[in-house]
Amino acid sequence: MKITYYGHSSILVEAGGKSVIIDPFLSGNPGSGISPSDVKVDAVVLTHGHSDHFGDCIEIAKNNDCPIIAVYELAVYCGNQGVKSHGMNIGGSAQFDGFKVKYTPAFHSSSISVGDTWIYAGQPGGVILTMGGKQFYHAGDTSLFGDMKLIGEMNNIDAAALPIGDLLTMGPEDALLAAQWIRTKHVIPVHYDTFPGIRQDAQAFCEELAKTGVSGHPLKAGESLEI
Numbered sequence: 001m002k003i004t005y006y007g008h009s010s011i012l013v014e015a016g017g018k019s020v021i022i023d024p025f026l027s028g029n030p031g032s033g034i035s036p037s038d039v040k041v042d043a044v045v046l047t048h049g050h051s052d053h054f055g056d057c058i059e060i061a062k063n064n065d066c067p068i069i070a071v072y073e074l075a076v077y078c079g080n081q082g083v084k085s086h087g088m089n090i091g092g093s094a095q096f097d098g099f100k101v102k103y104t105p106a107f108h109s110s111s112i113s114v115g116d117t118w119i120y121a122g123q124p125g126g127v128i129l130t131m132g133g134k135q136f137y138h139a140g141d142t143s144l145f146g147d148m149k150l151i152g153e154m155n156n157i158d159a160a161a162l163p164i165g166d167l168l169t170m171g172p173e174d175a176l177l178a179a180q181w182i183r184t185k186h187v188i189p190v191h192y193d194t195f196p197g198i199r200q201d202a203q204a205f206c207e208e209l210a211k212t213g214v215s216g217h218p219l220k221a222g223e224s225l226e227i
Helices: 057-064 073-079 146-154 172-181 204-211
Strands: 003-006 011-015 018-022 044-045 069-072 085-088 093-096 099-105 111-116 115-121 124-130 133-136 158-165 187-190 224-226
Touching: 003 187, 011 124, 011 133, 018 124, 044 158, 057 069, 057 073, 069 073, 073 085, 085 093, 085 099, 133 187, 172 187, 172 204, 187 204
Parallel strands: 018 044, 044 069, 069 085, 133 158, 158 187
Antiparallel strands: 003 011, 003 224, 011 018, 093 099, 099 124, 111 115, 124 133
């Protein structure tokens, strides 16, 4: 499995000839290092509807004639924008051609801004993506919560993307505990530095992770981890 970071919370996962992008906030993020038109994938997966995660999903889905996989209400919204969509919900899993998606809880909010109106986008979630015999957990935007222990007990998570920005998600201290609870081997810190309110030292976070026996990877946009 090859995991490539494109800034903020955008992650491209490749294995077994298949490619999936999660939360493709690219054109609106000057730190992404990639254009939506350059993305070649078999599916787009969304953790929730906020613009810094929804990002360029419609353009990417249209360009690749691929589905957007999301929590039900968000999937319906995407379908109404003229793309293929596959609705799921928290706790549910689905097998696709070459990969499996399971939605986990995430403690956050989820909505889409359309002009002066906010549209309810279903519950936020995390995602466990199984590809090429490996499991990747994208926690989405979330606080620390006790059932992360259960996620760790029920799965064999090889790598995880955990938010560390604080303010809108858990911060570095809580993410350290989350990494231990989910029993992962590798952590990619996400959701930090994009905006002034979420500045963090990812290198320092990864150094603290190392003390717990977990490998941290403070990737820059375009850099990859292979597991």
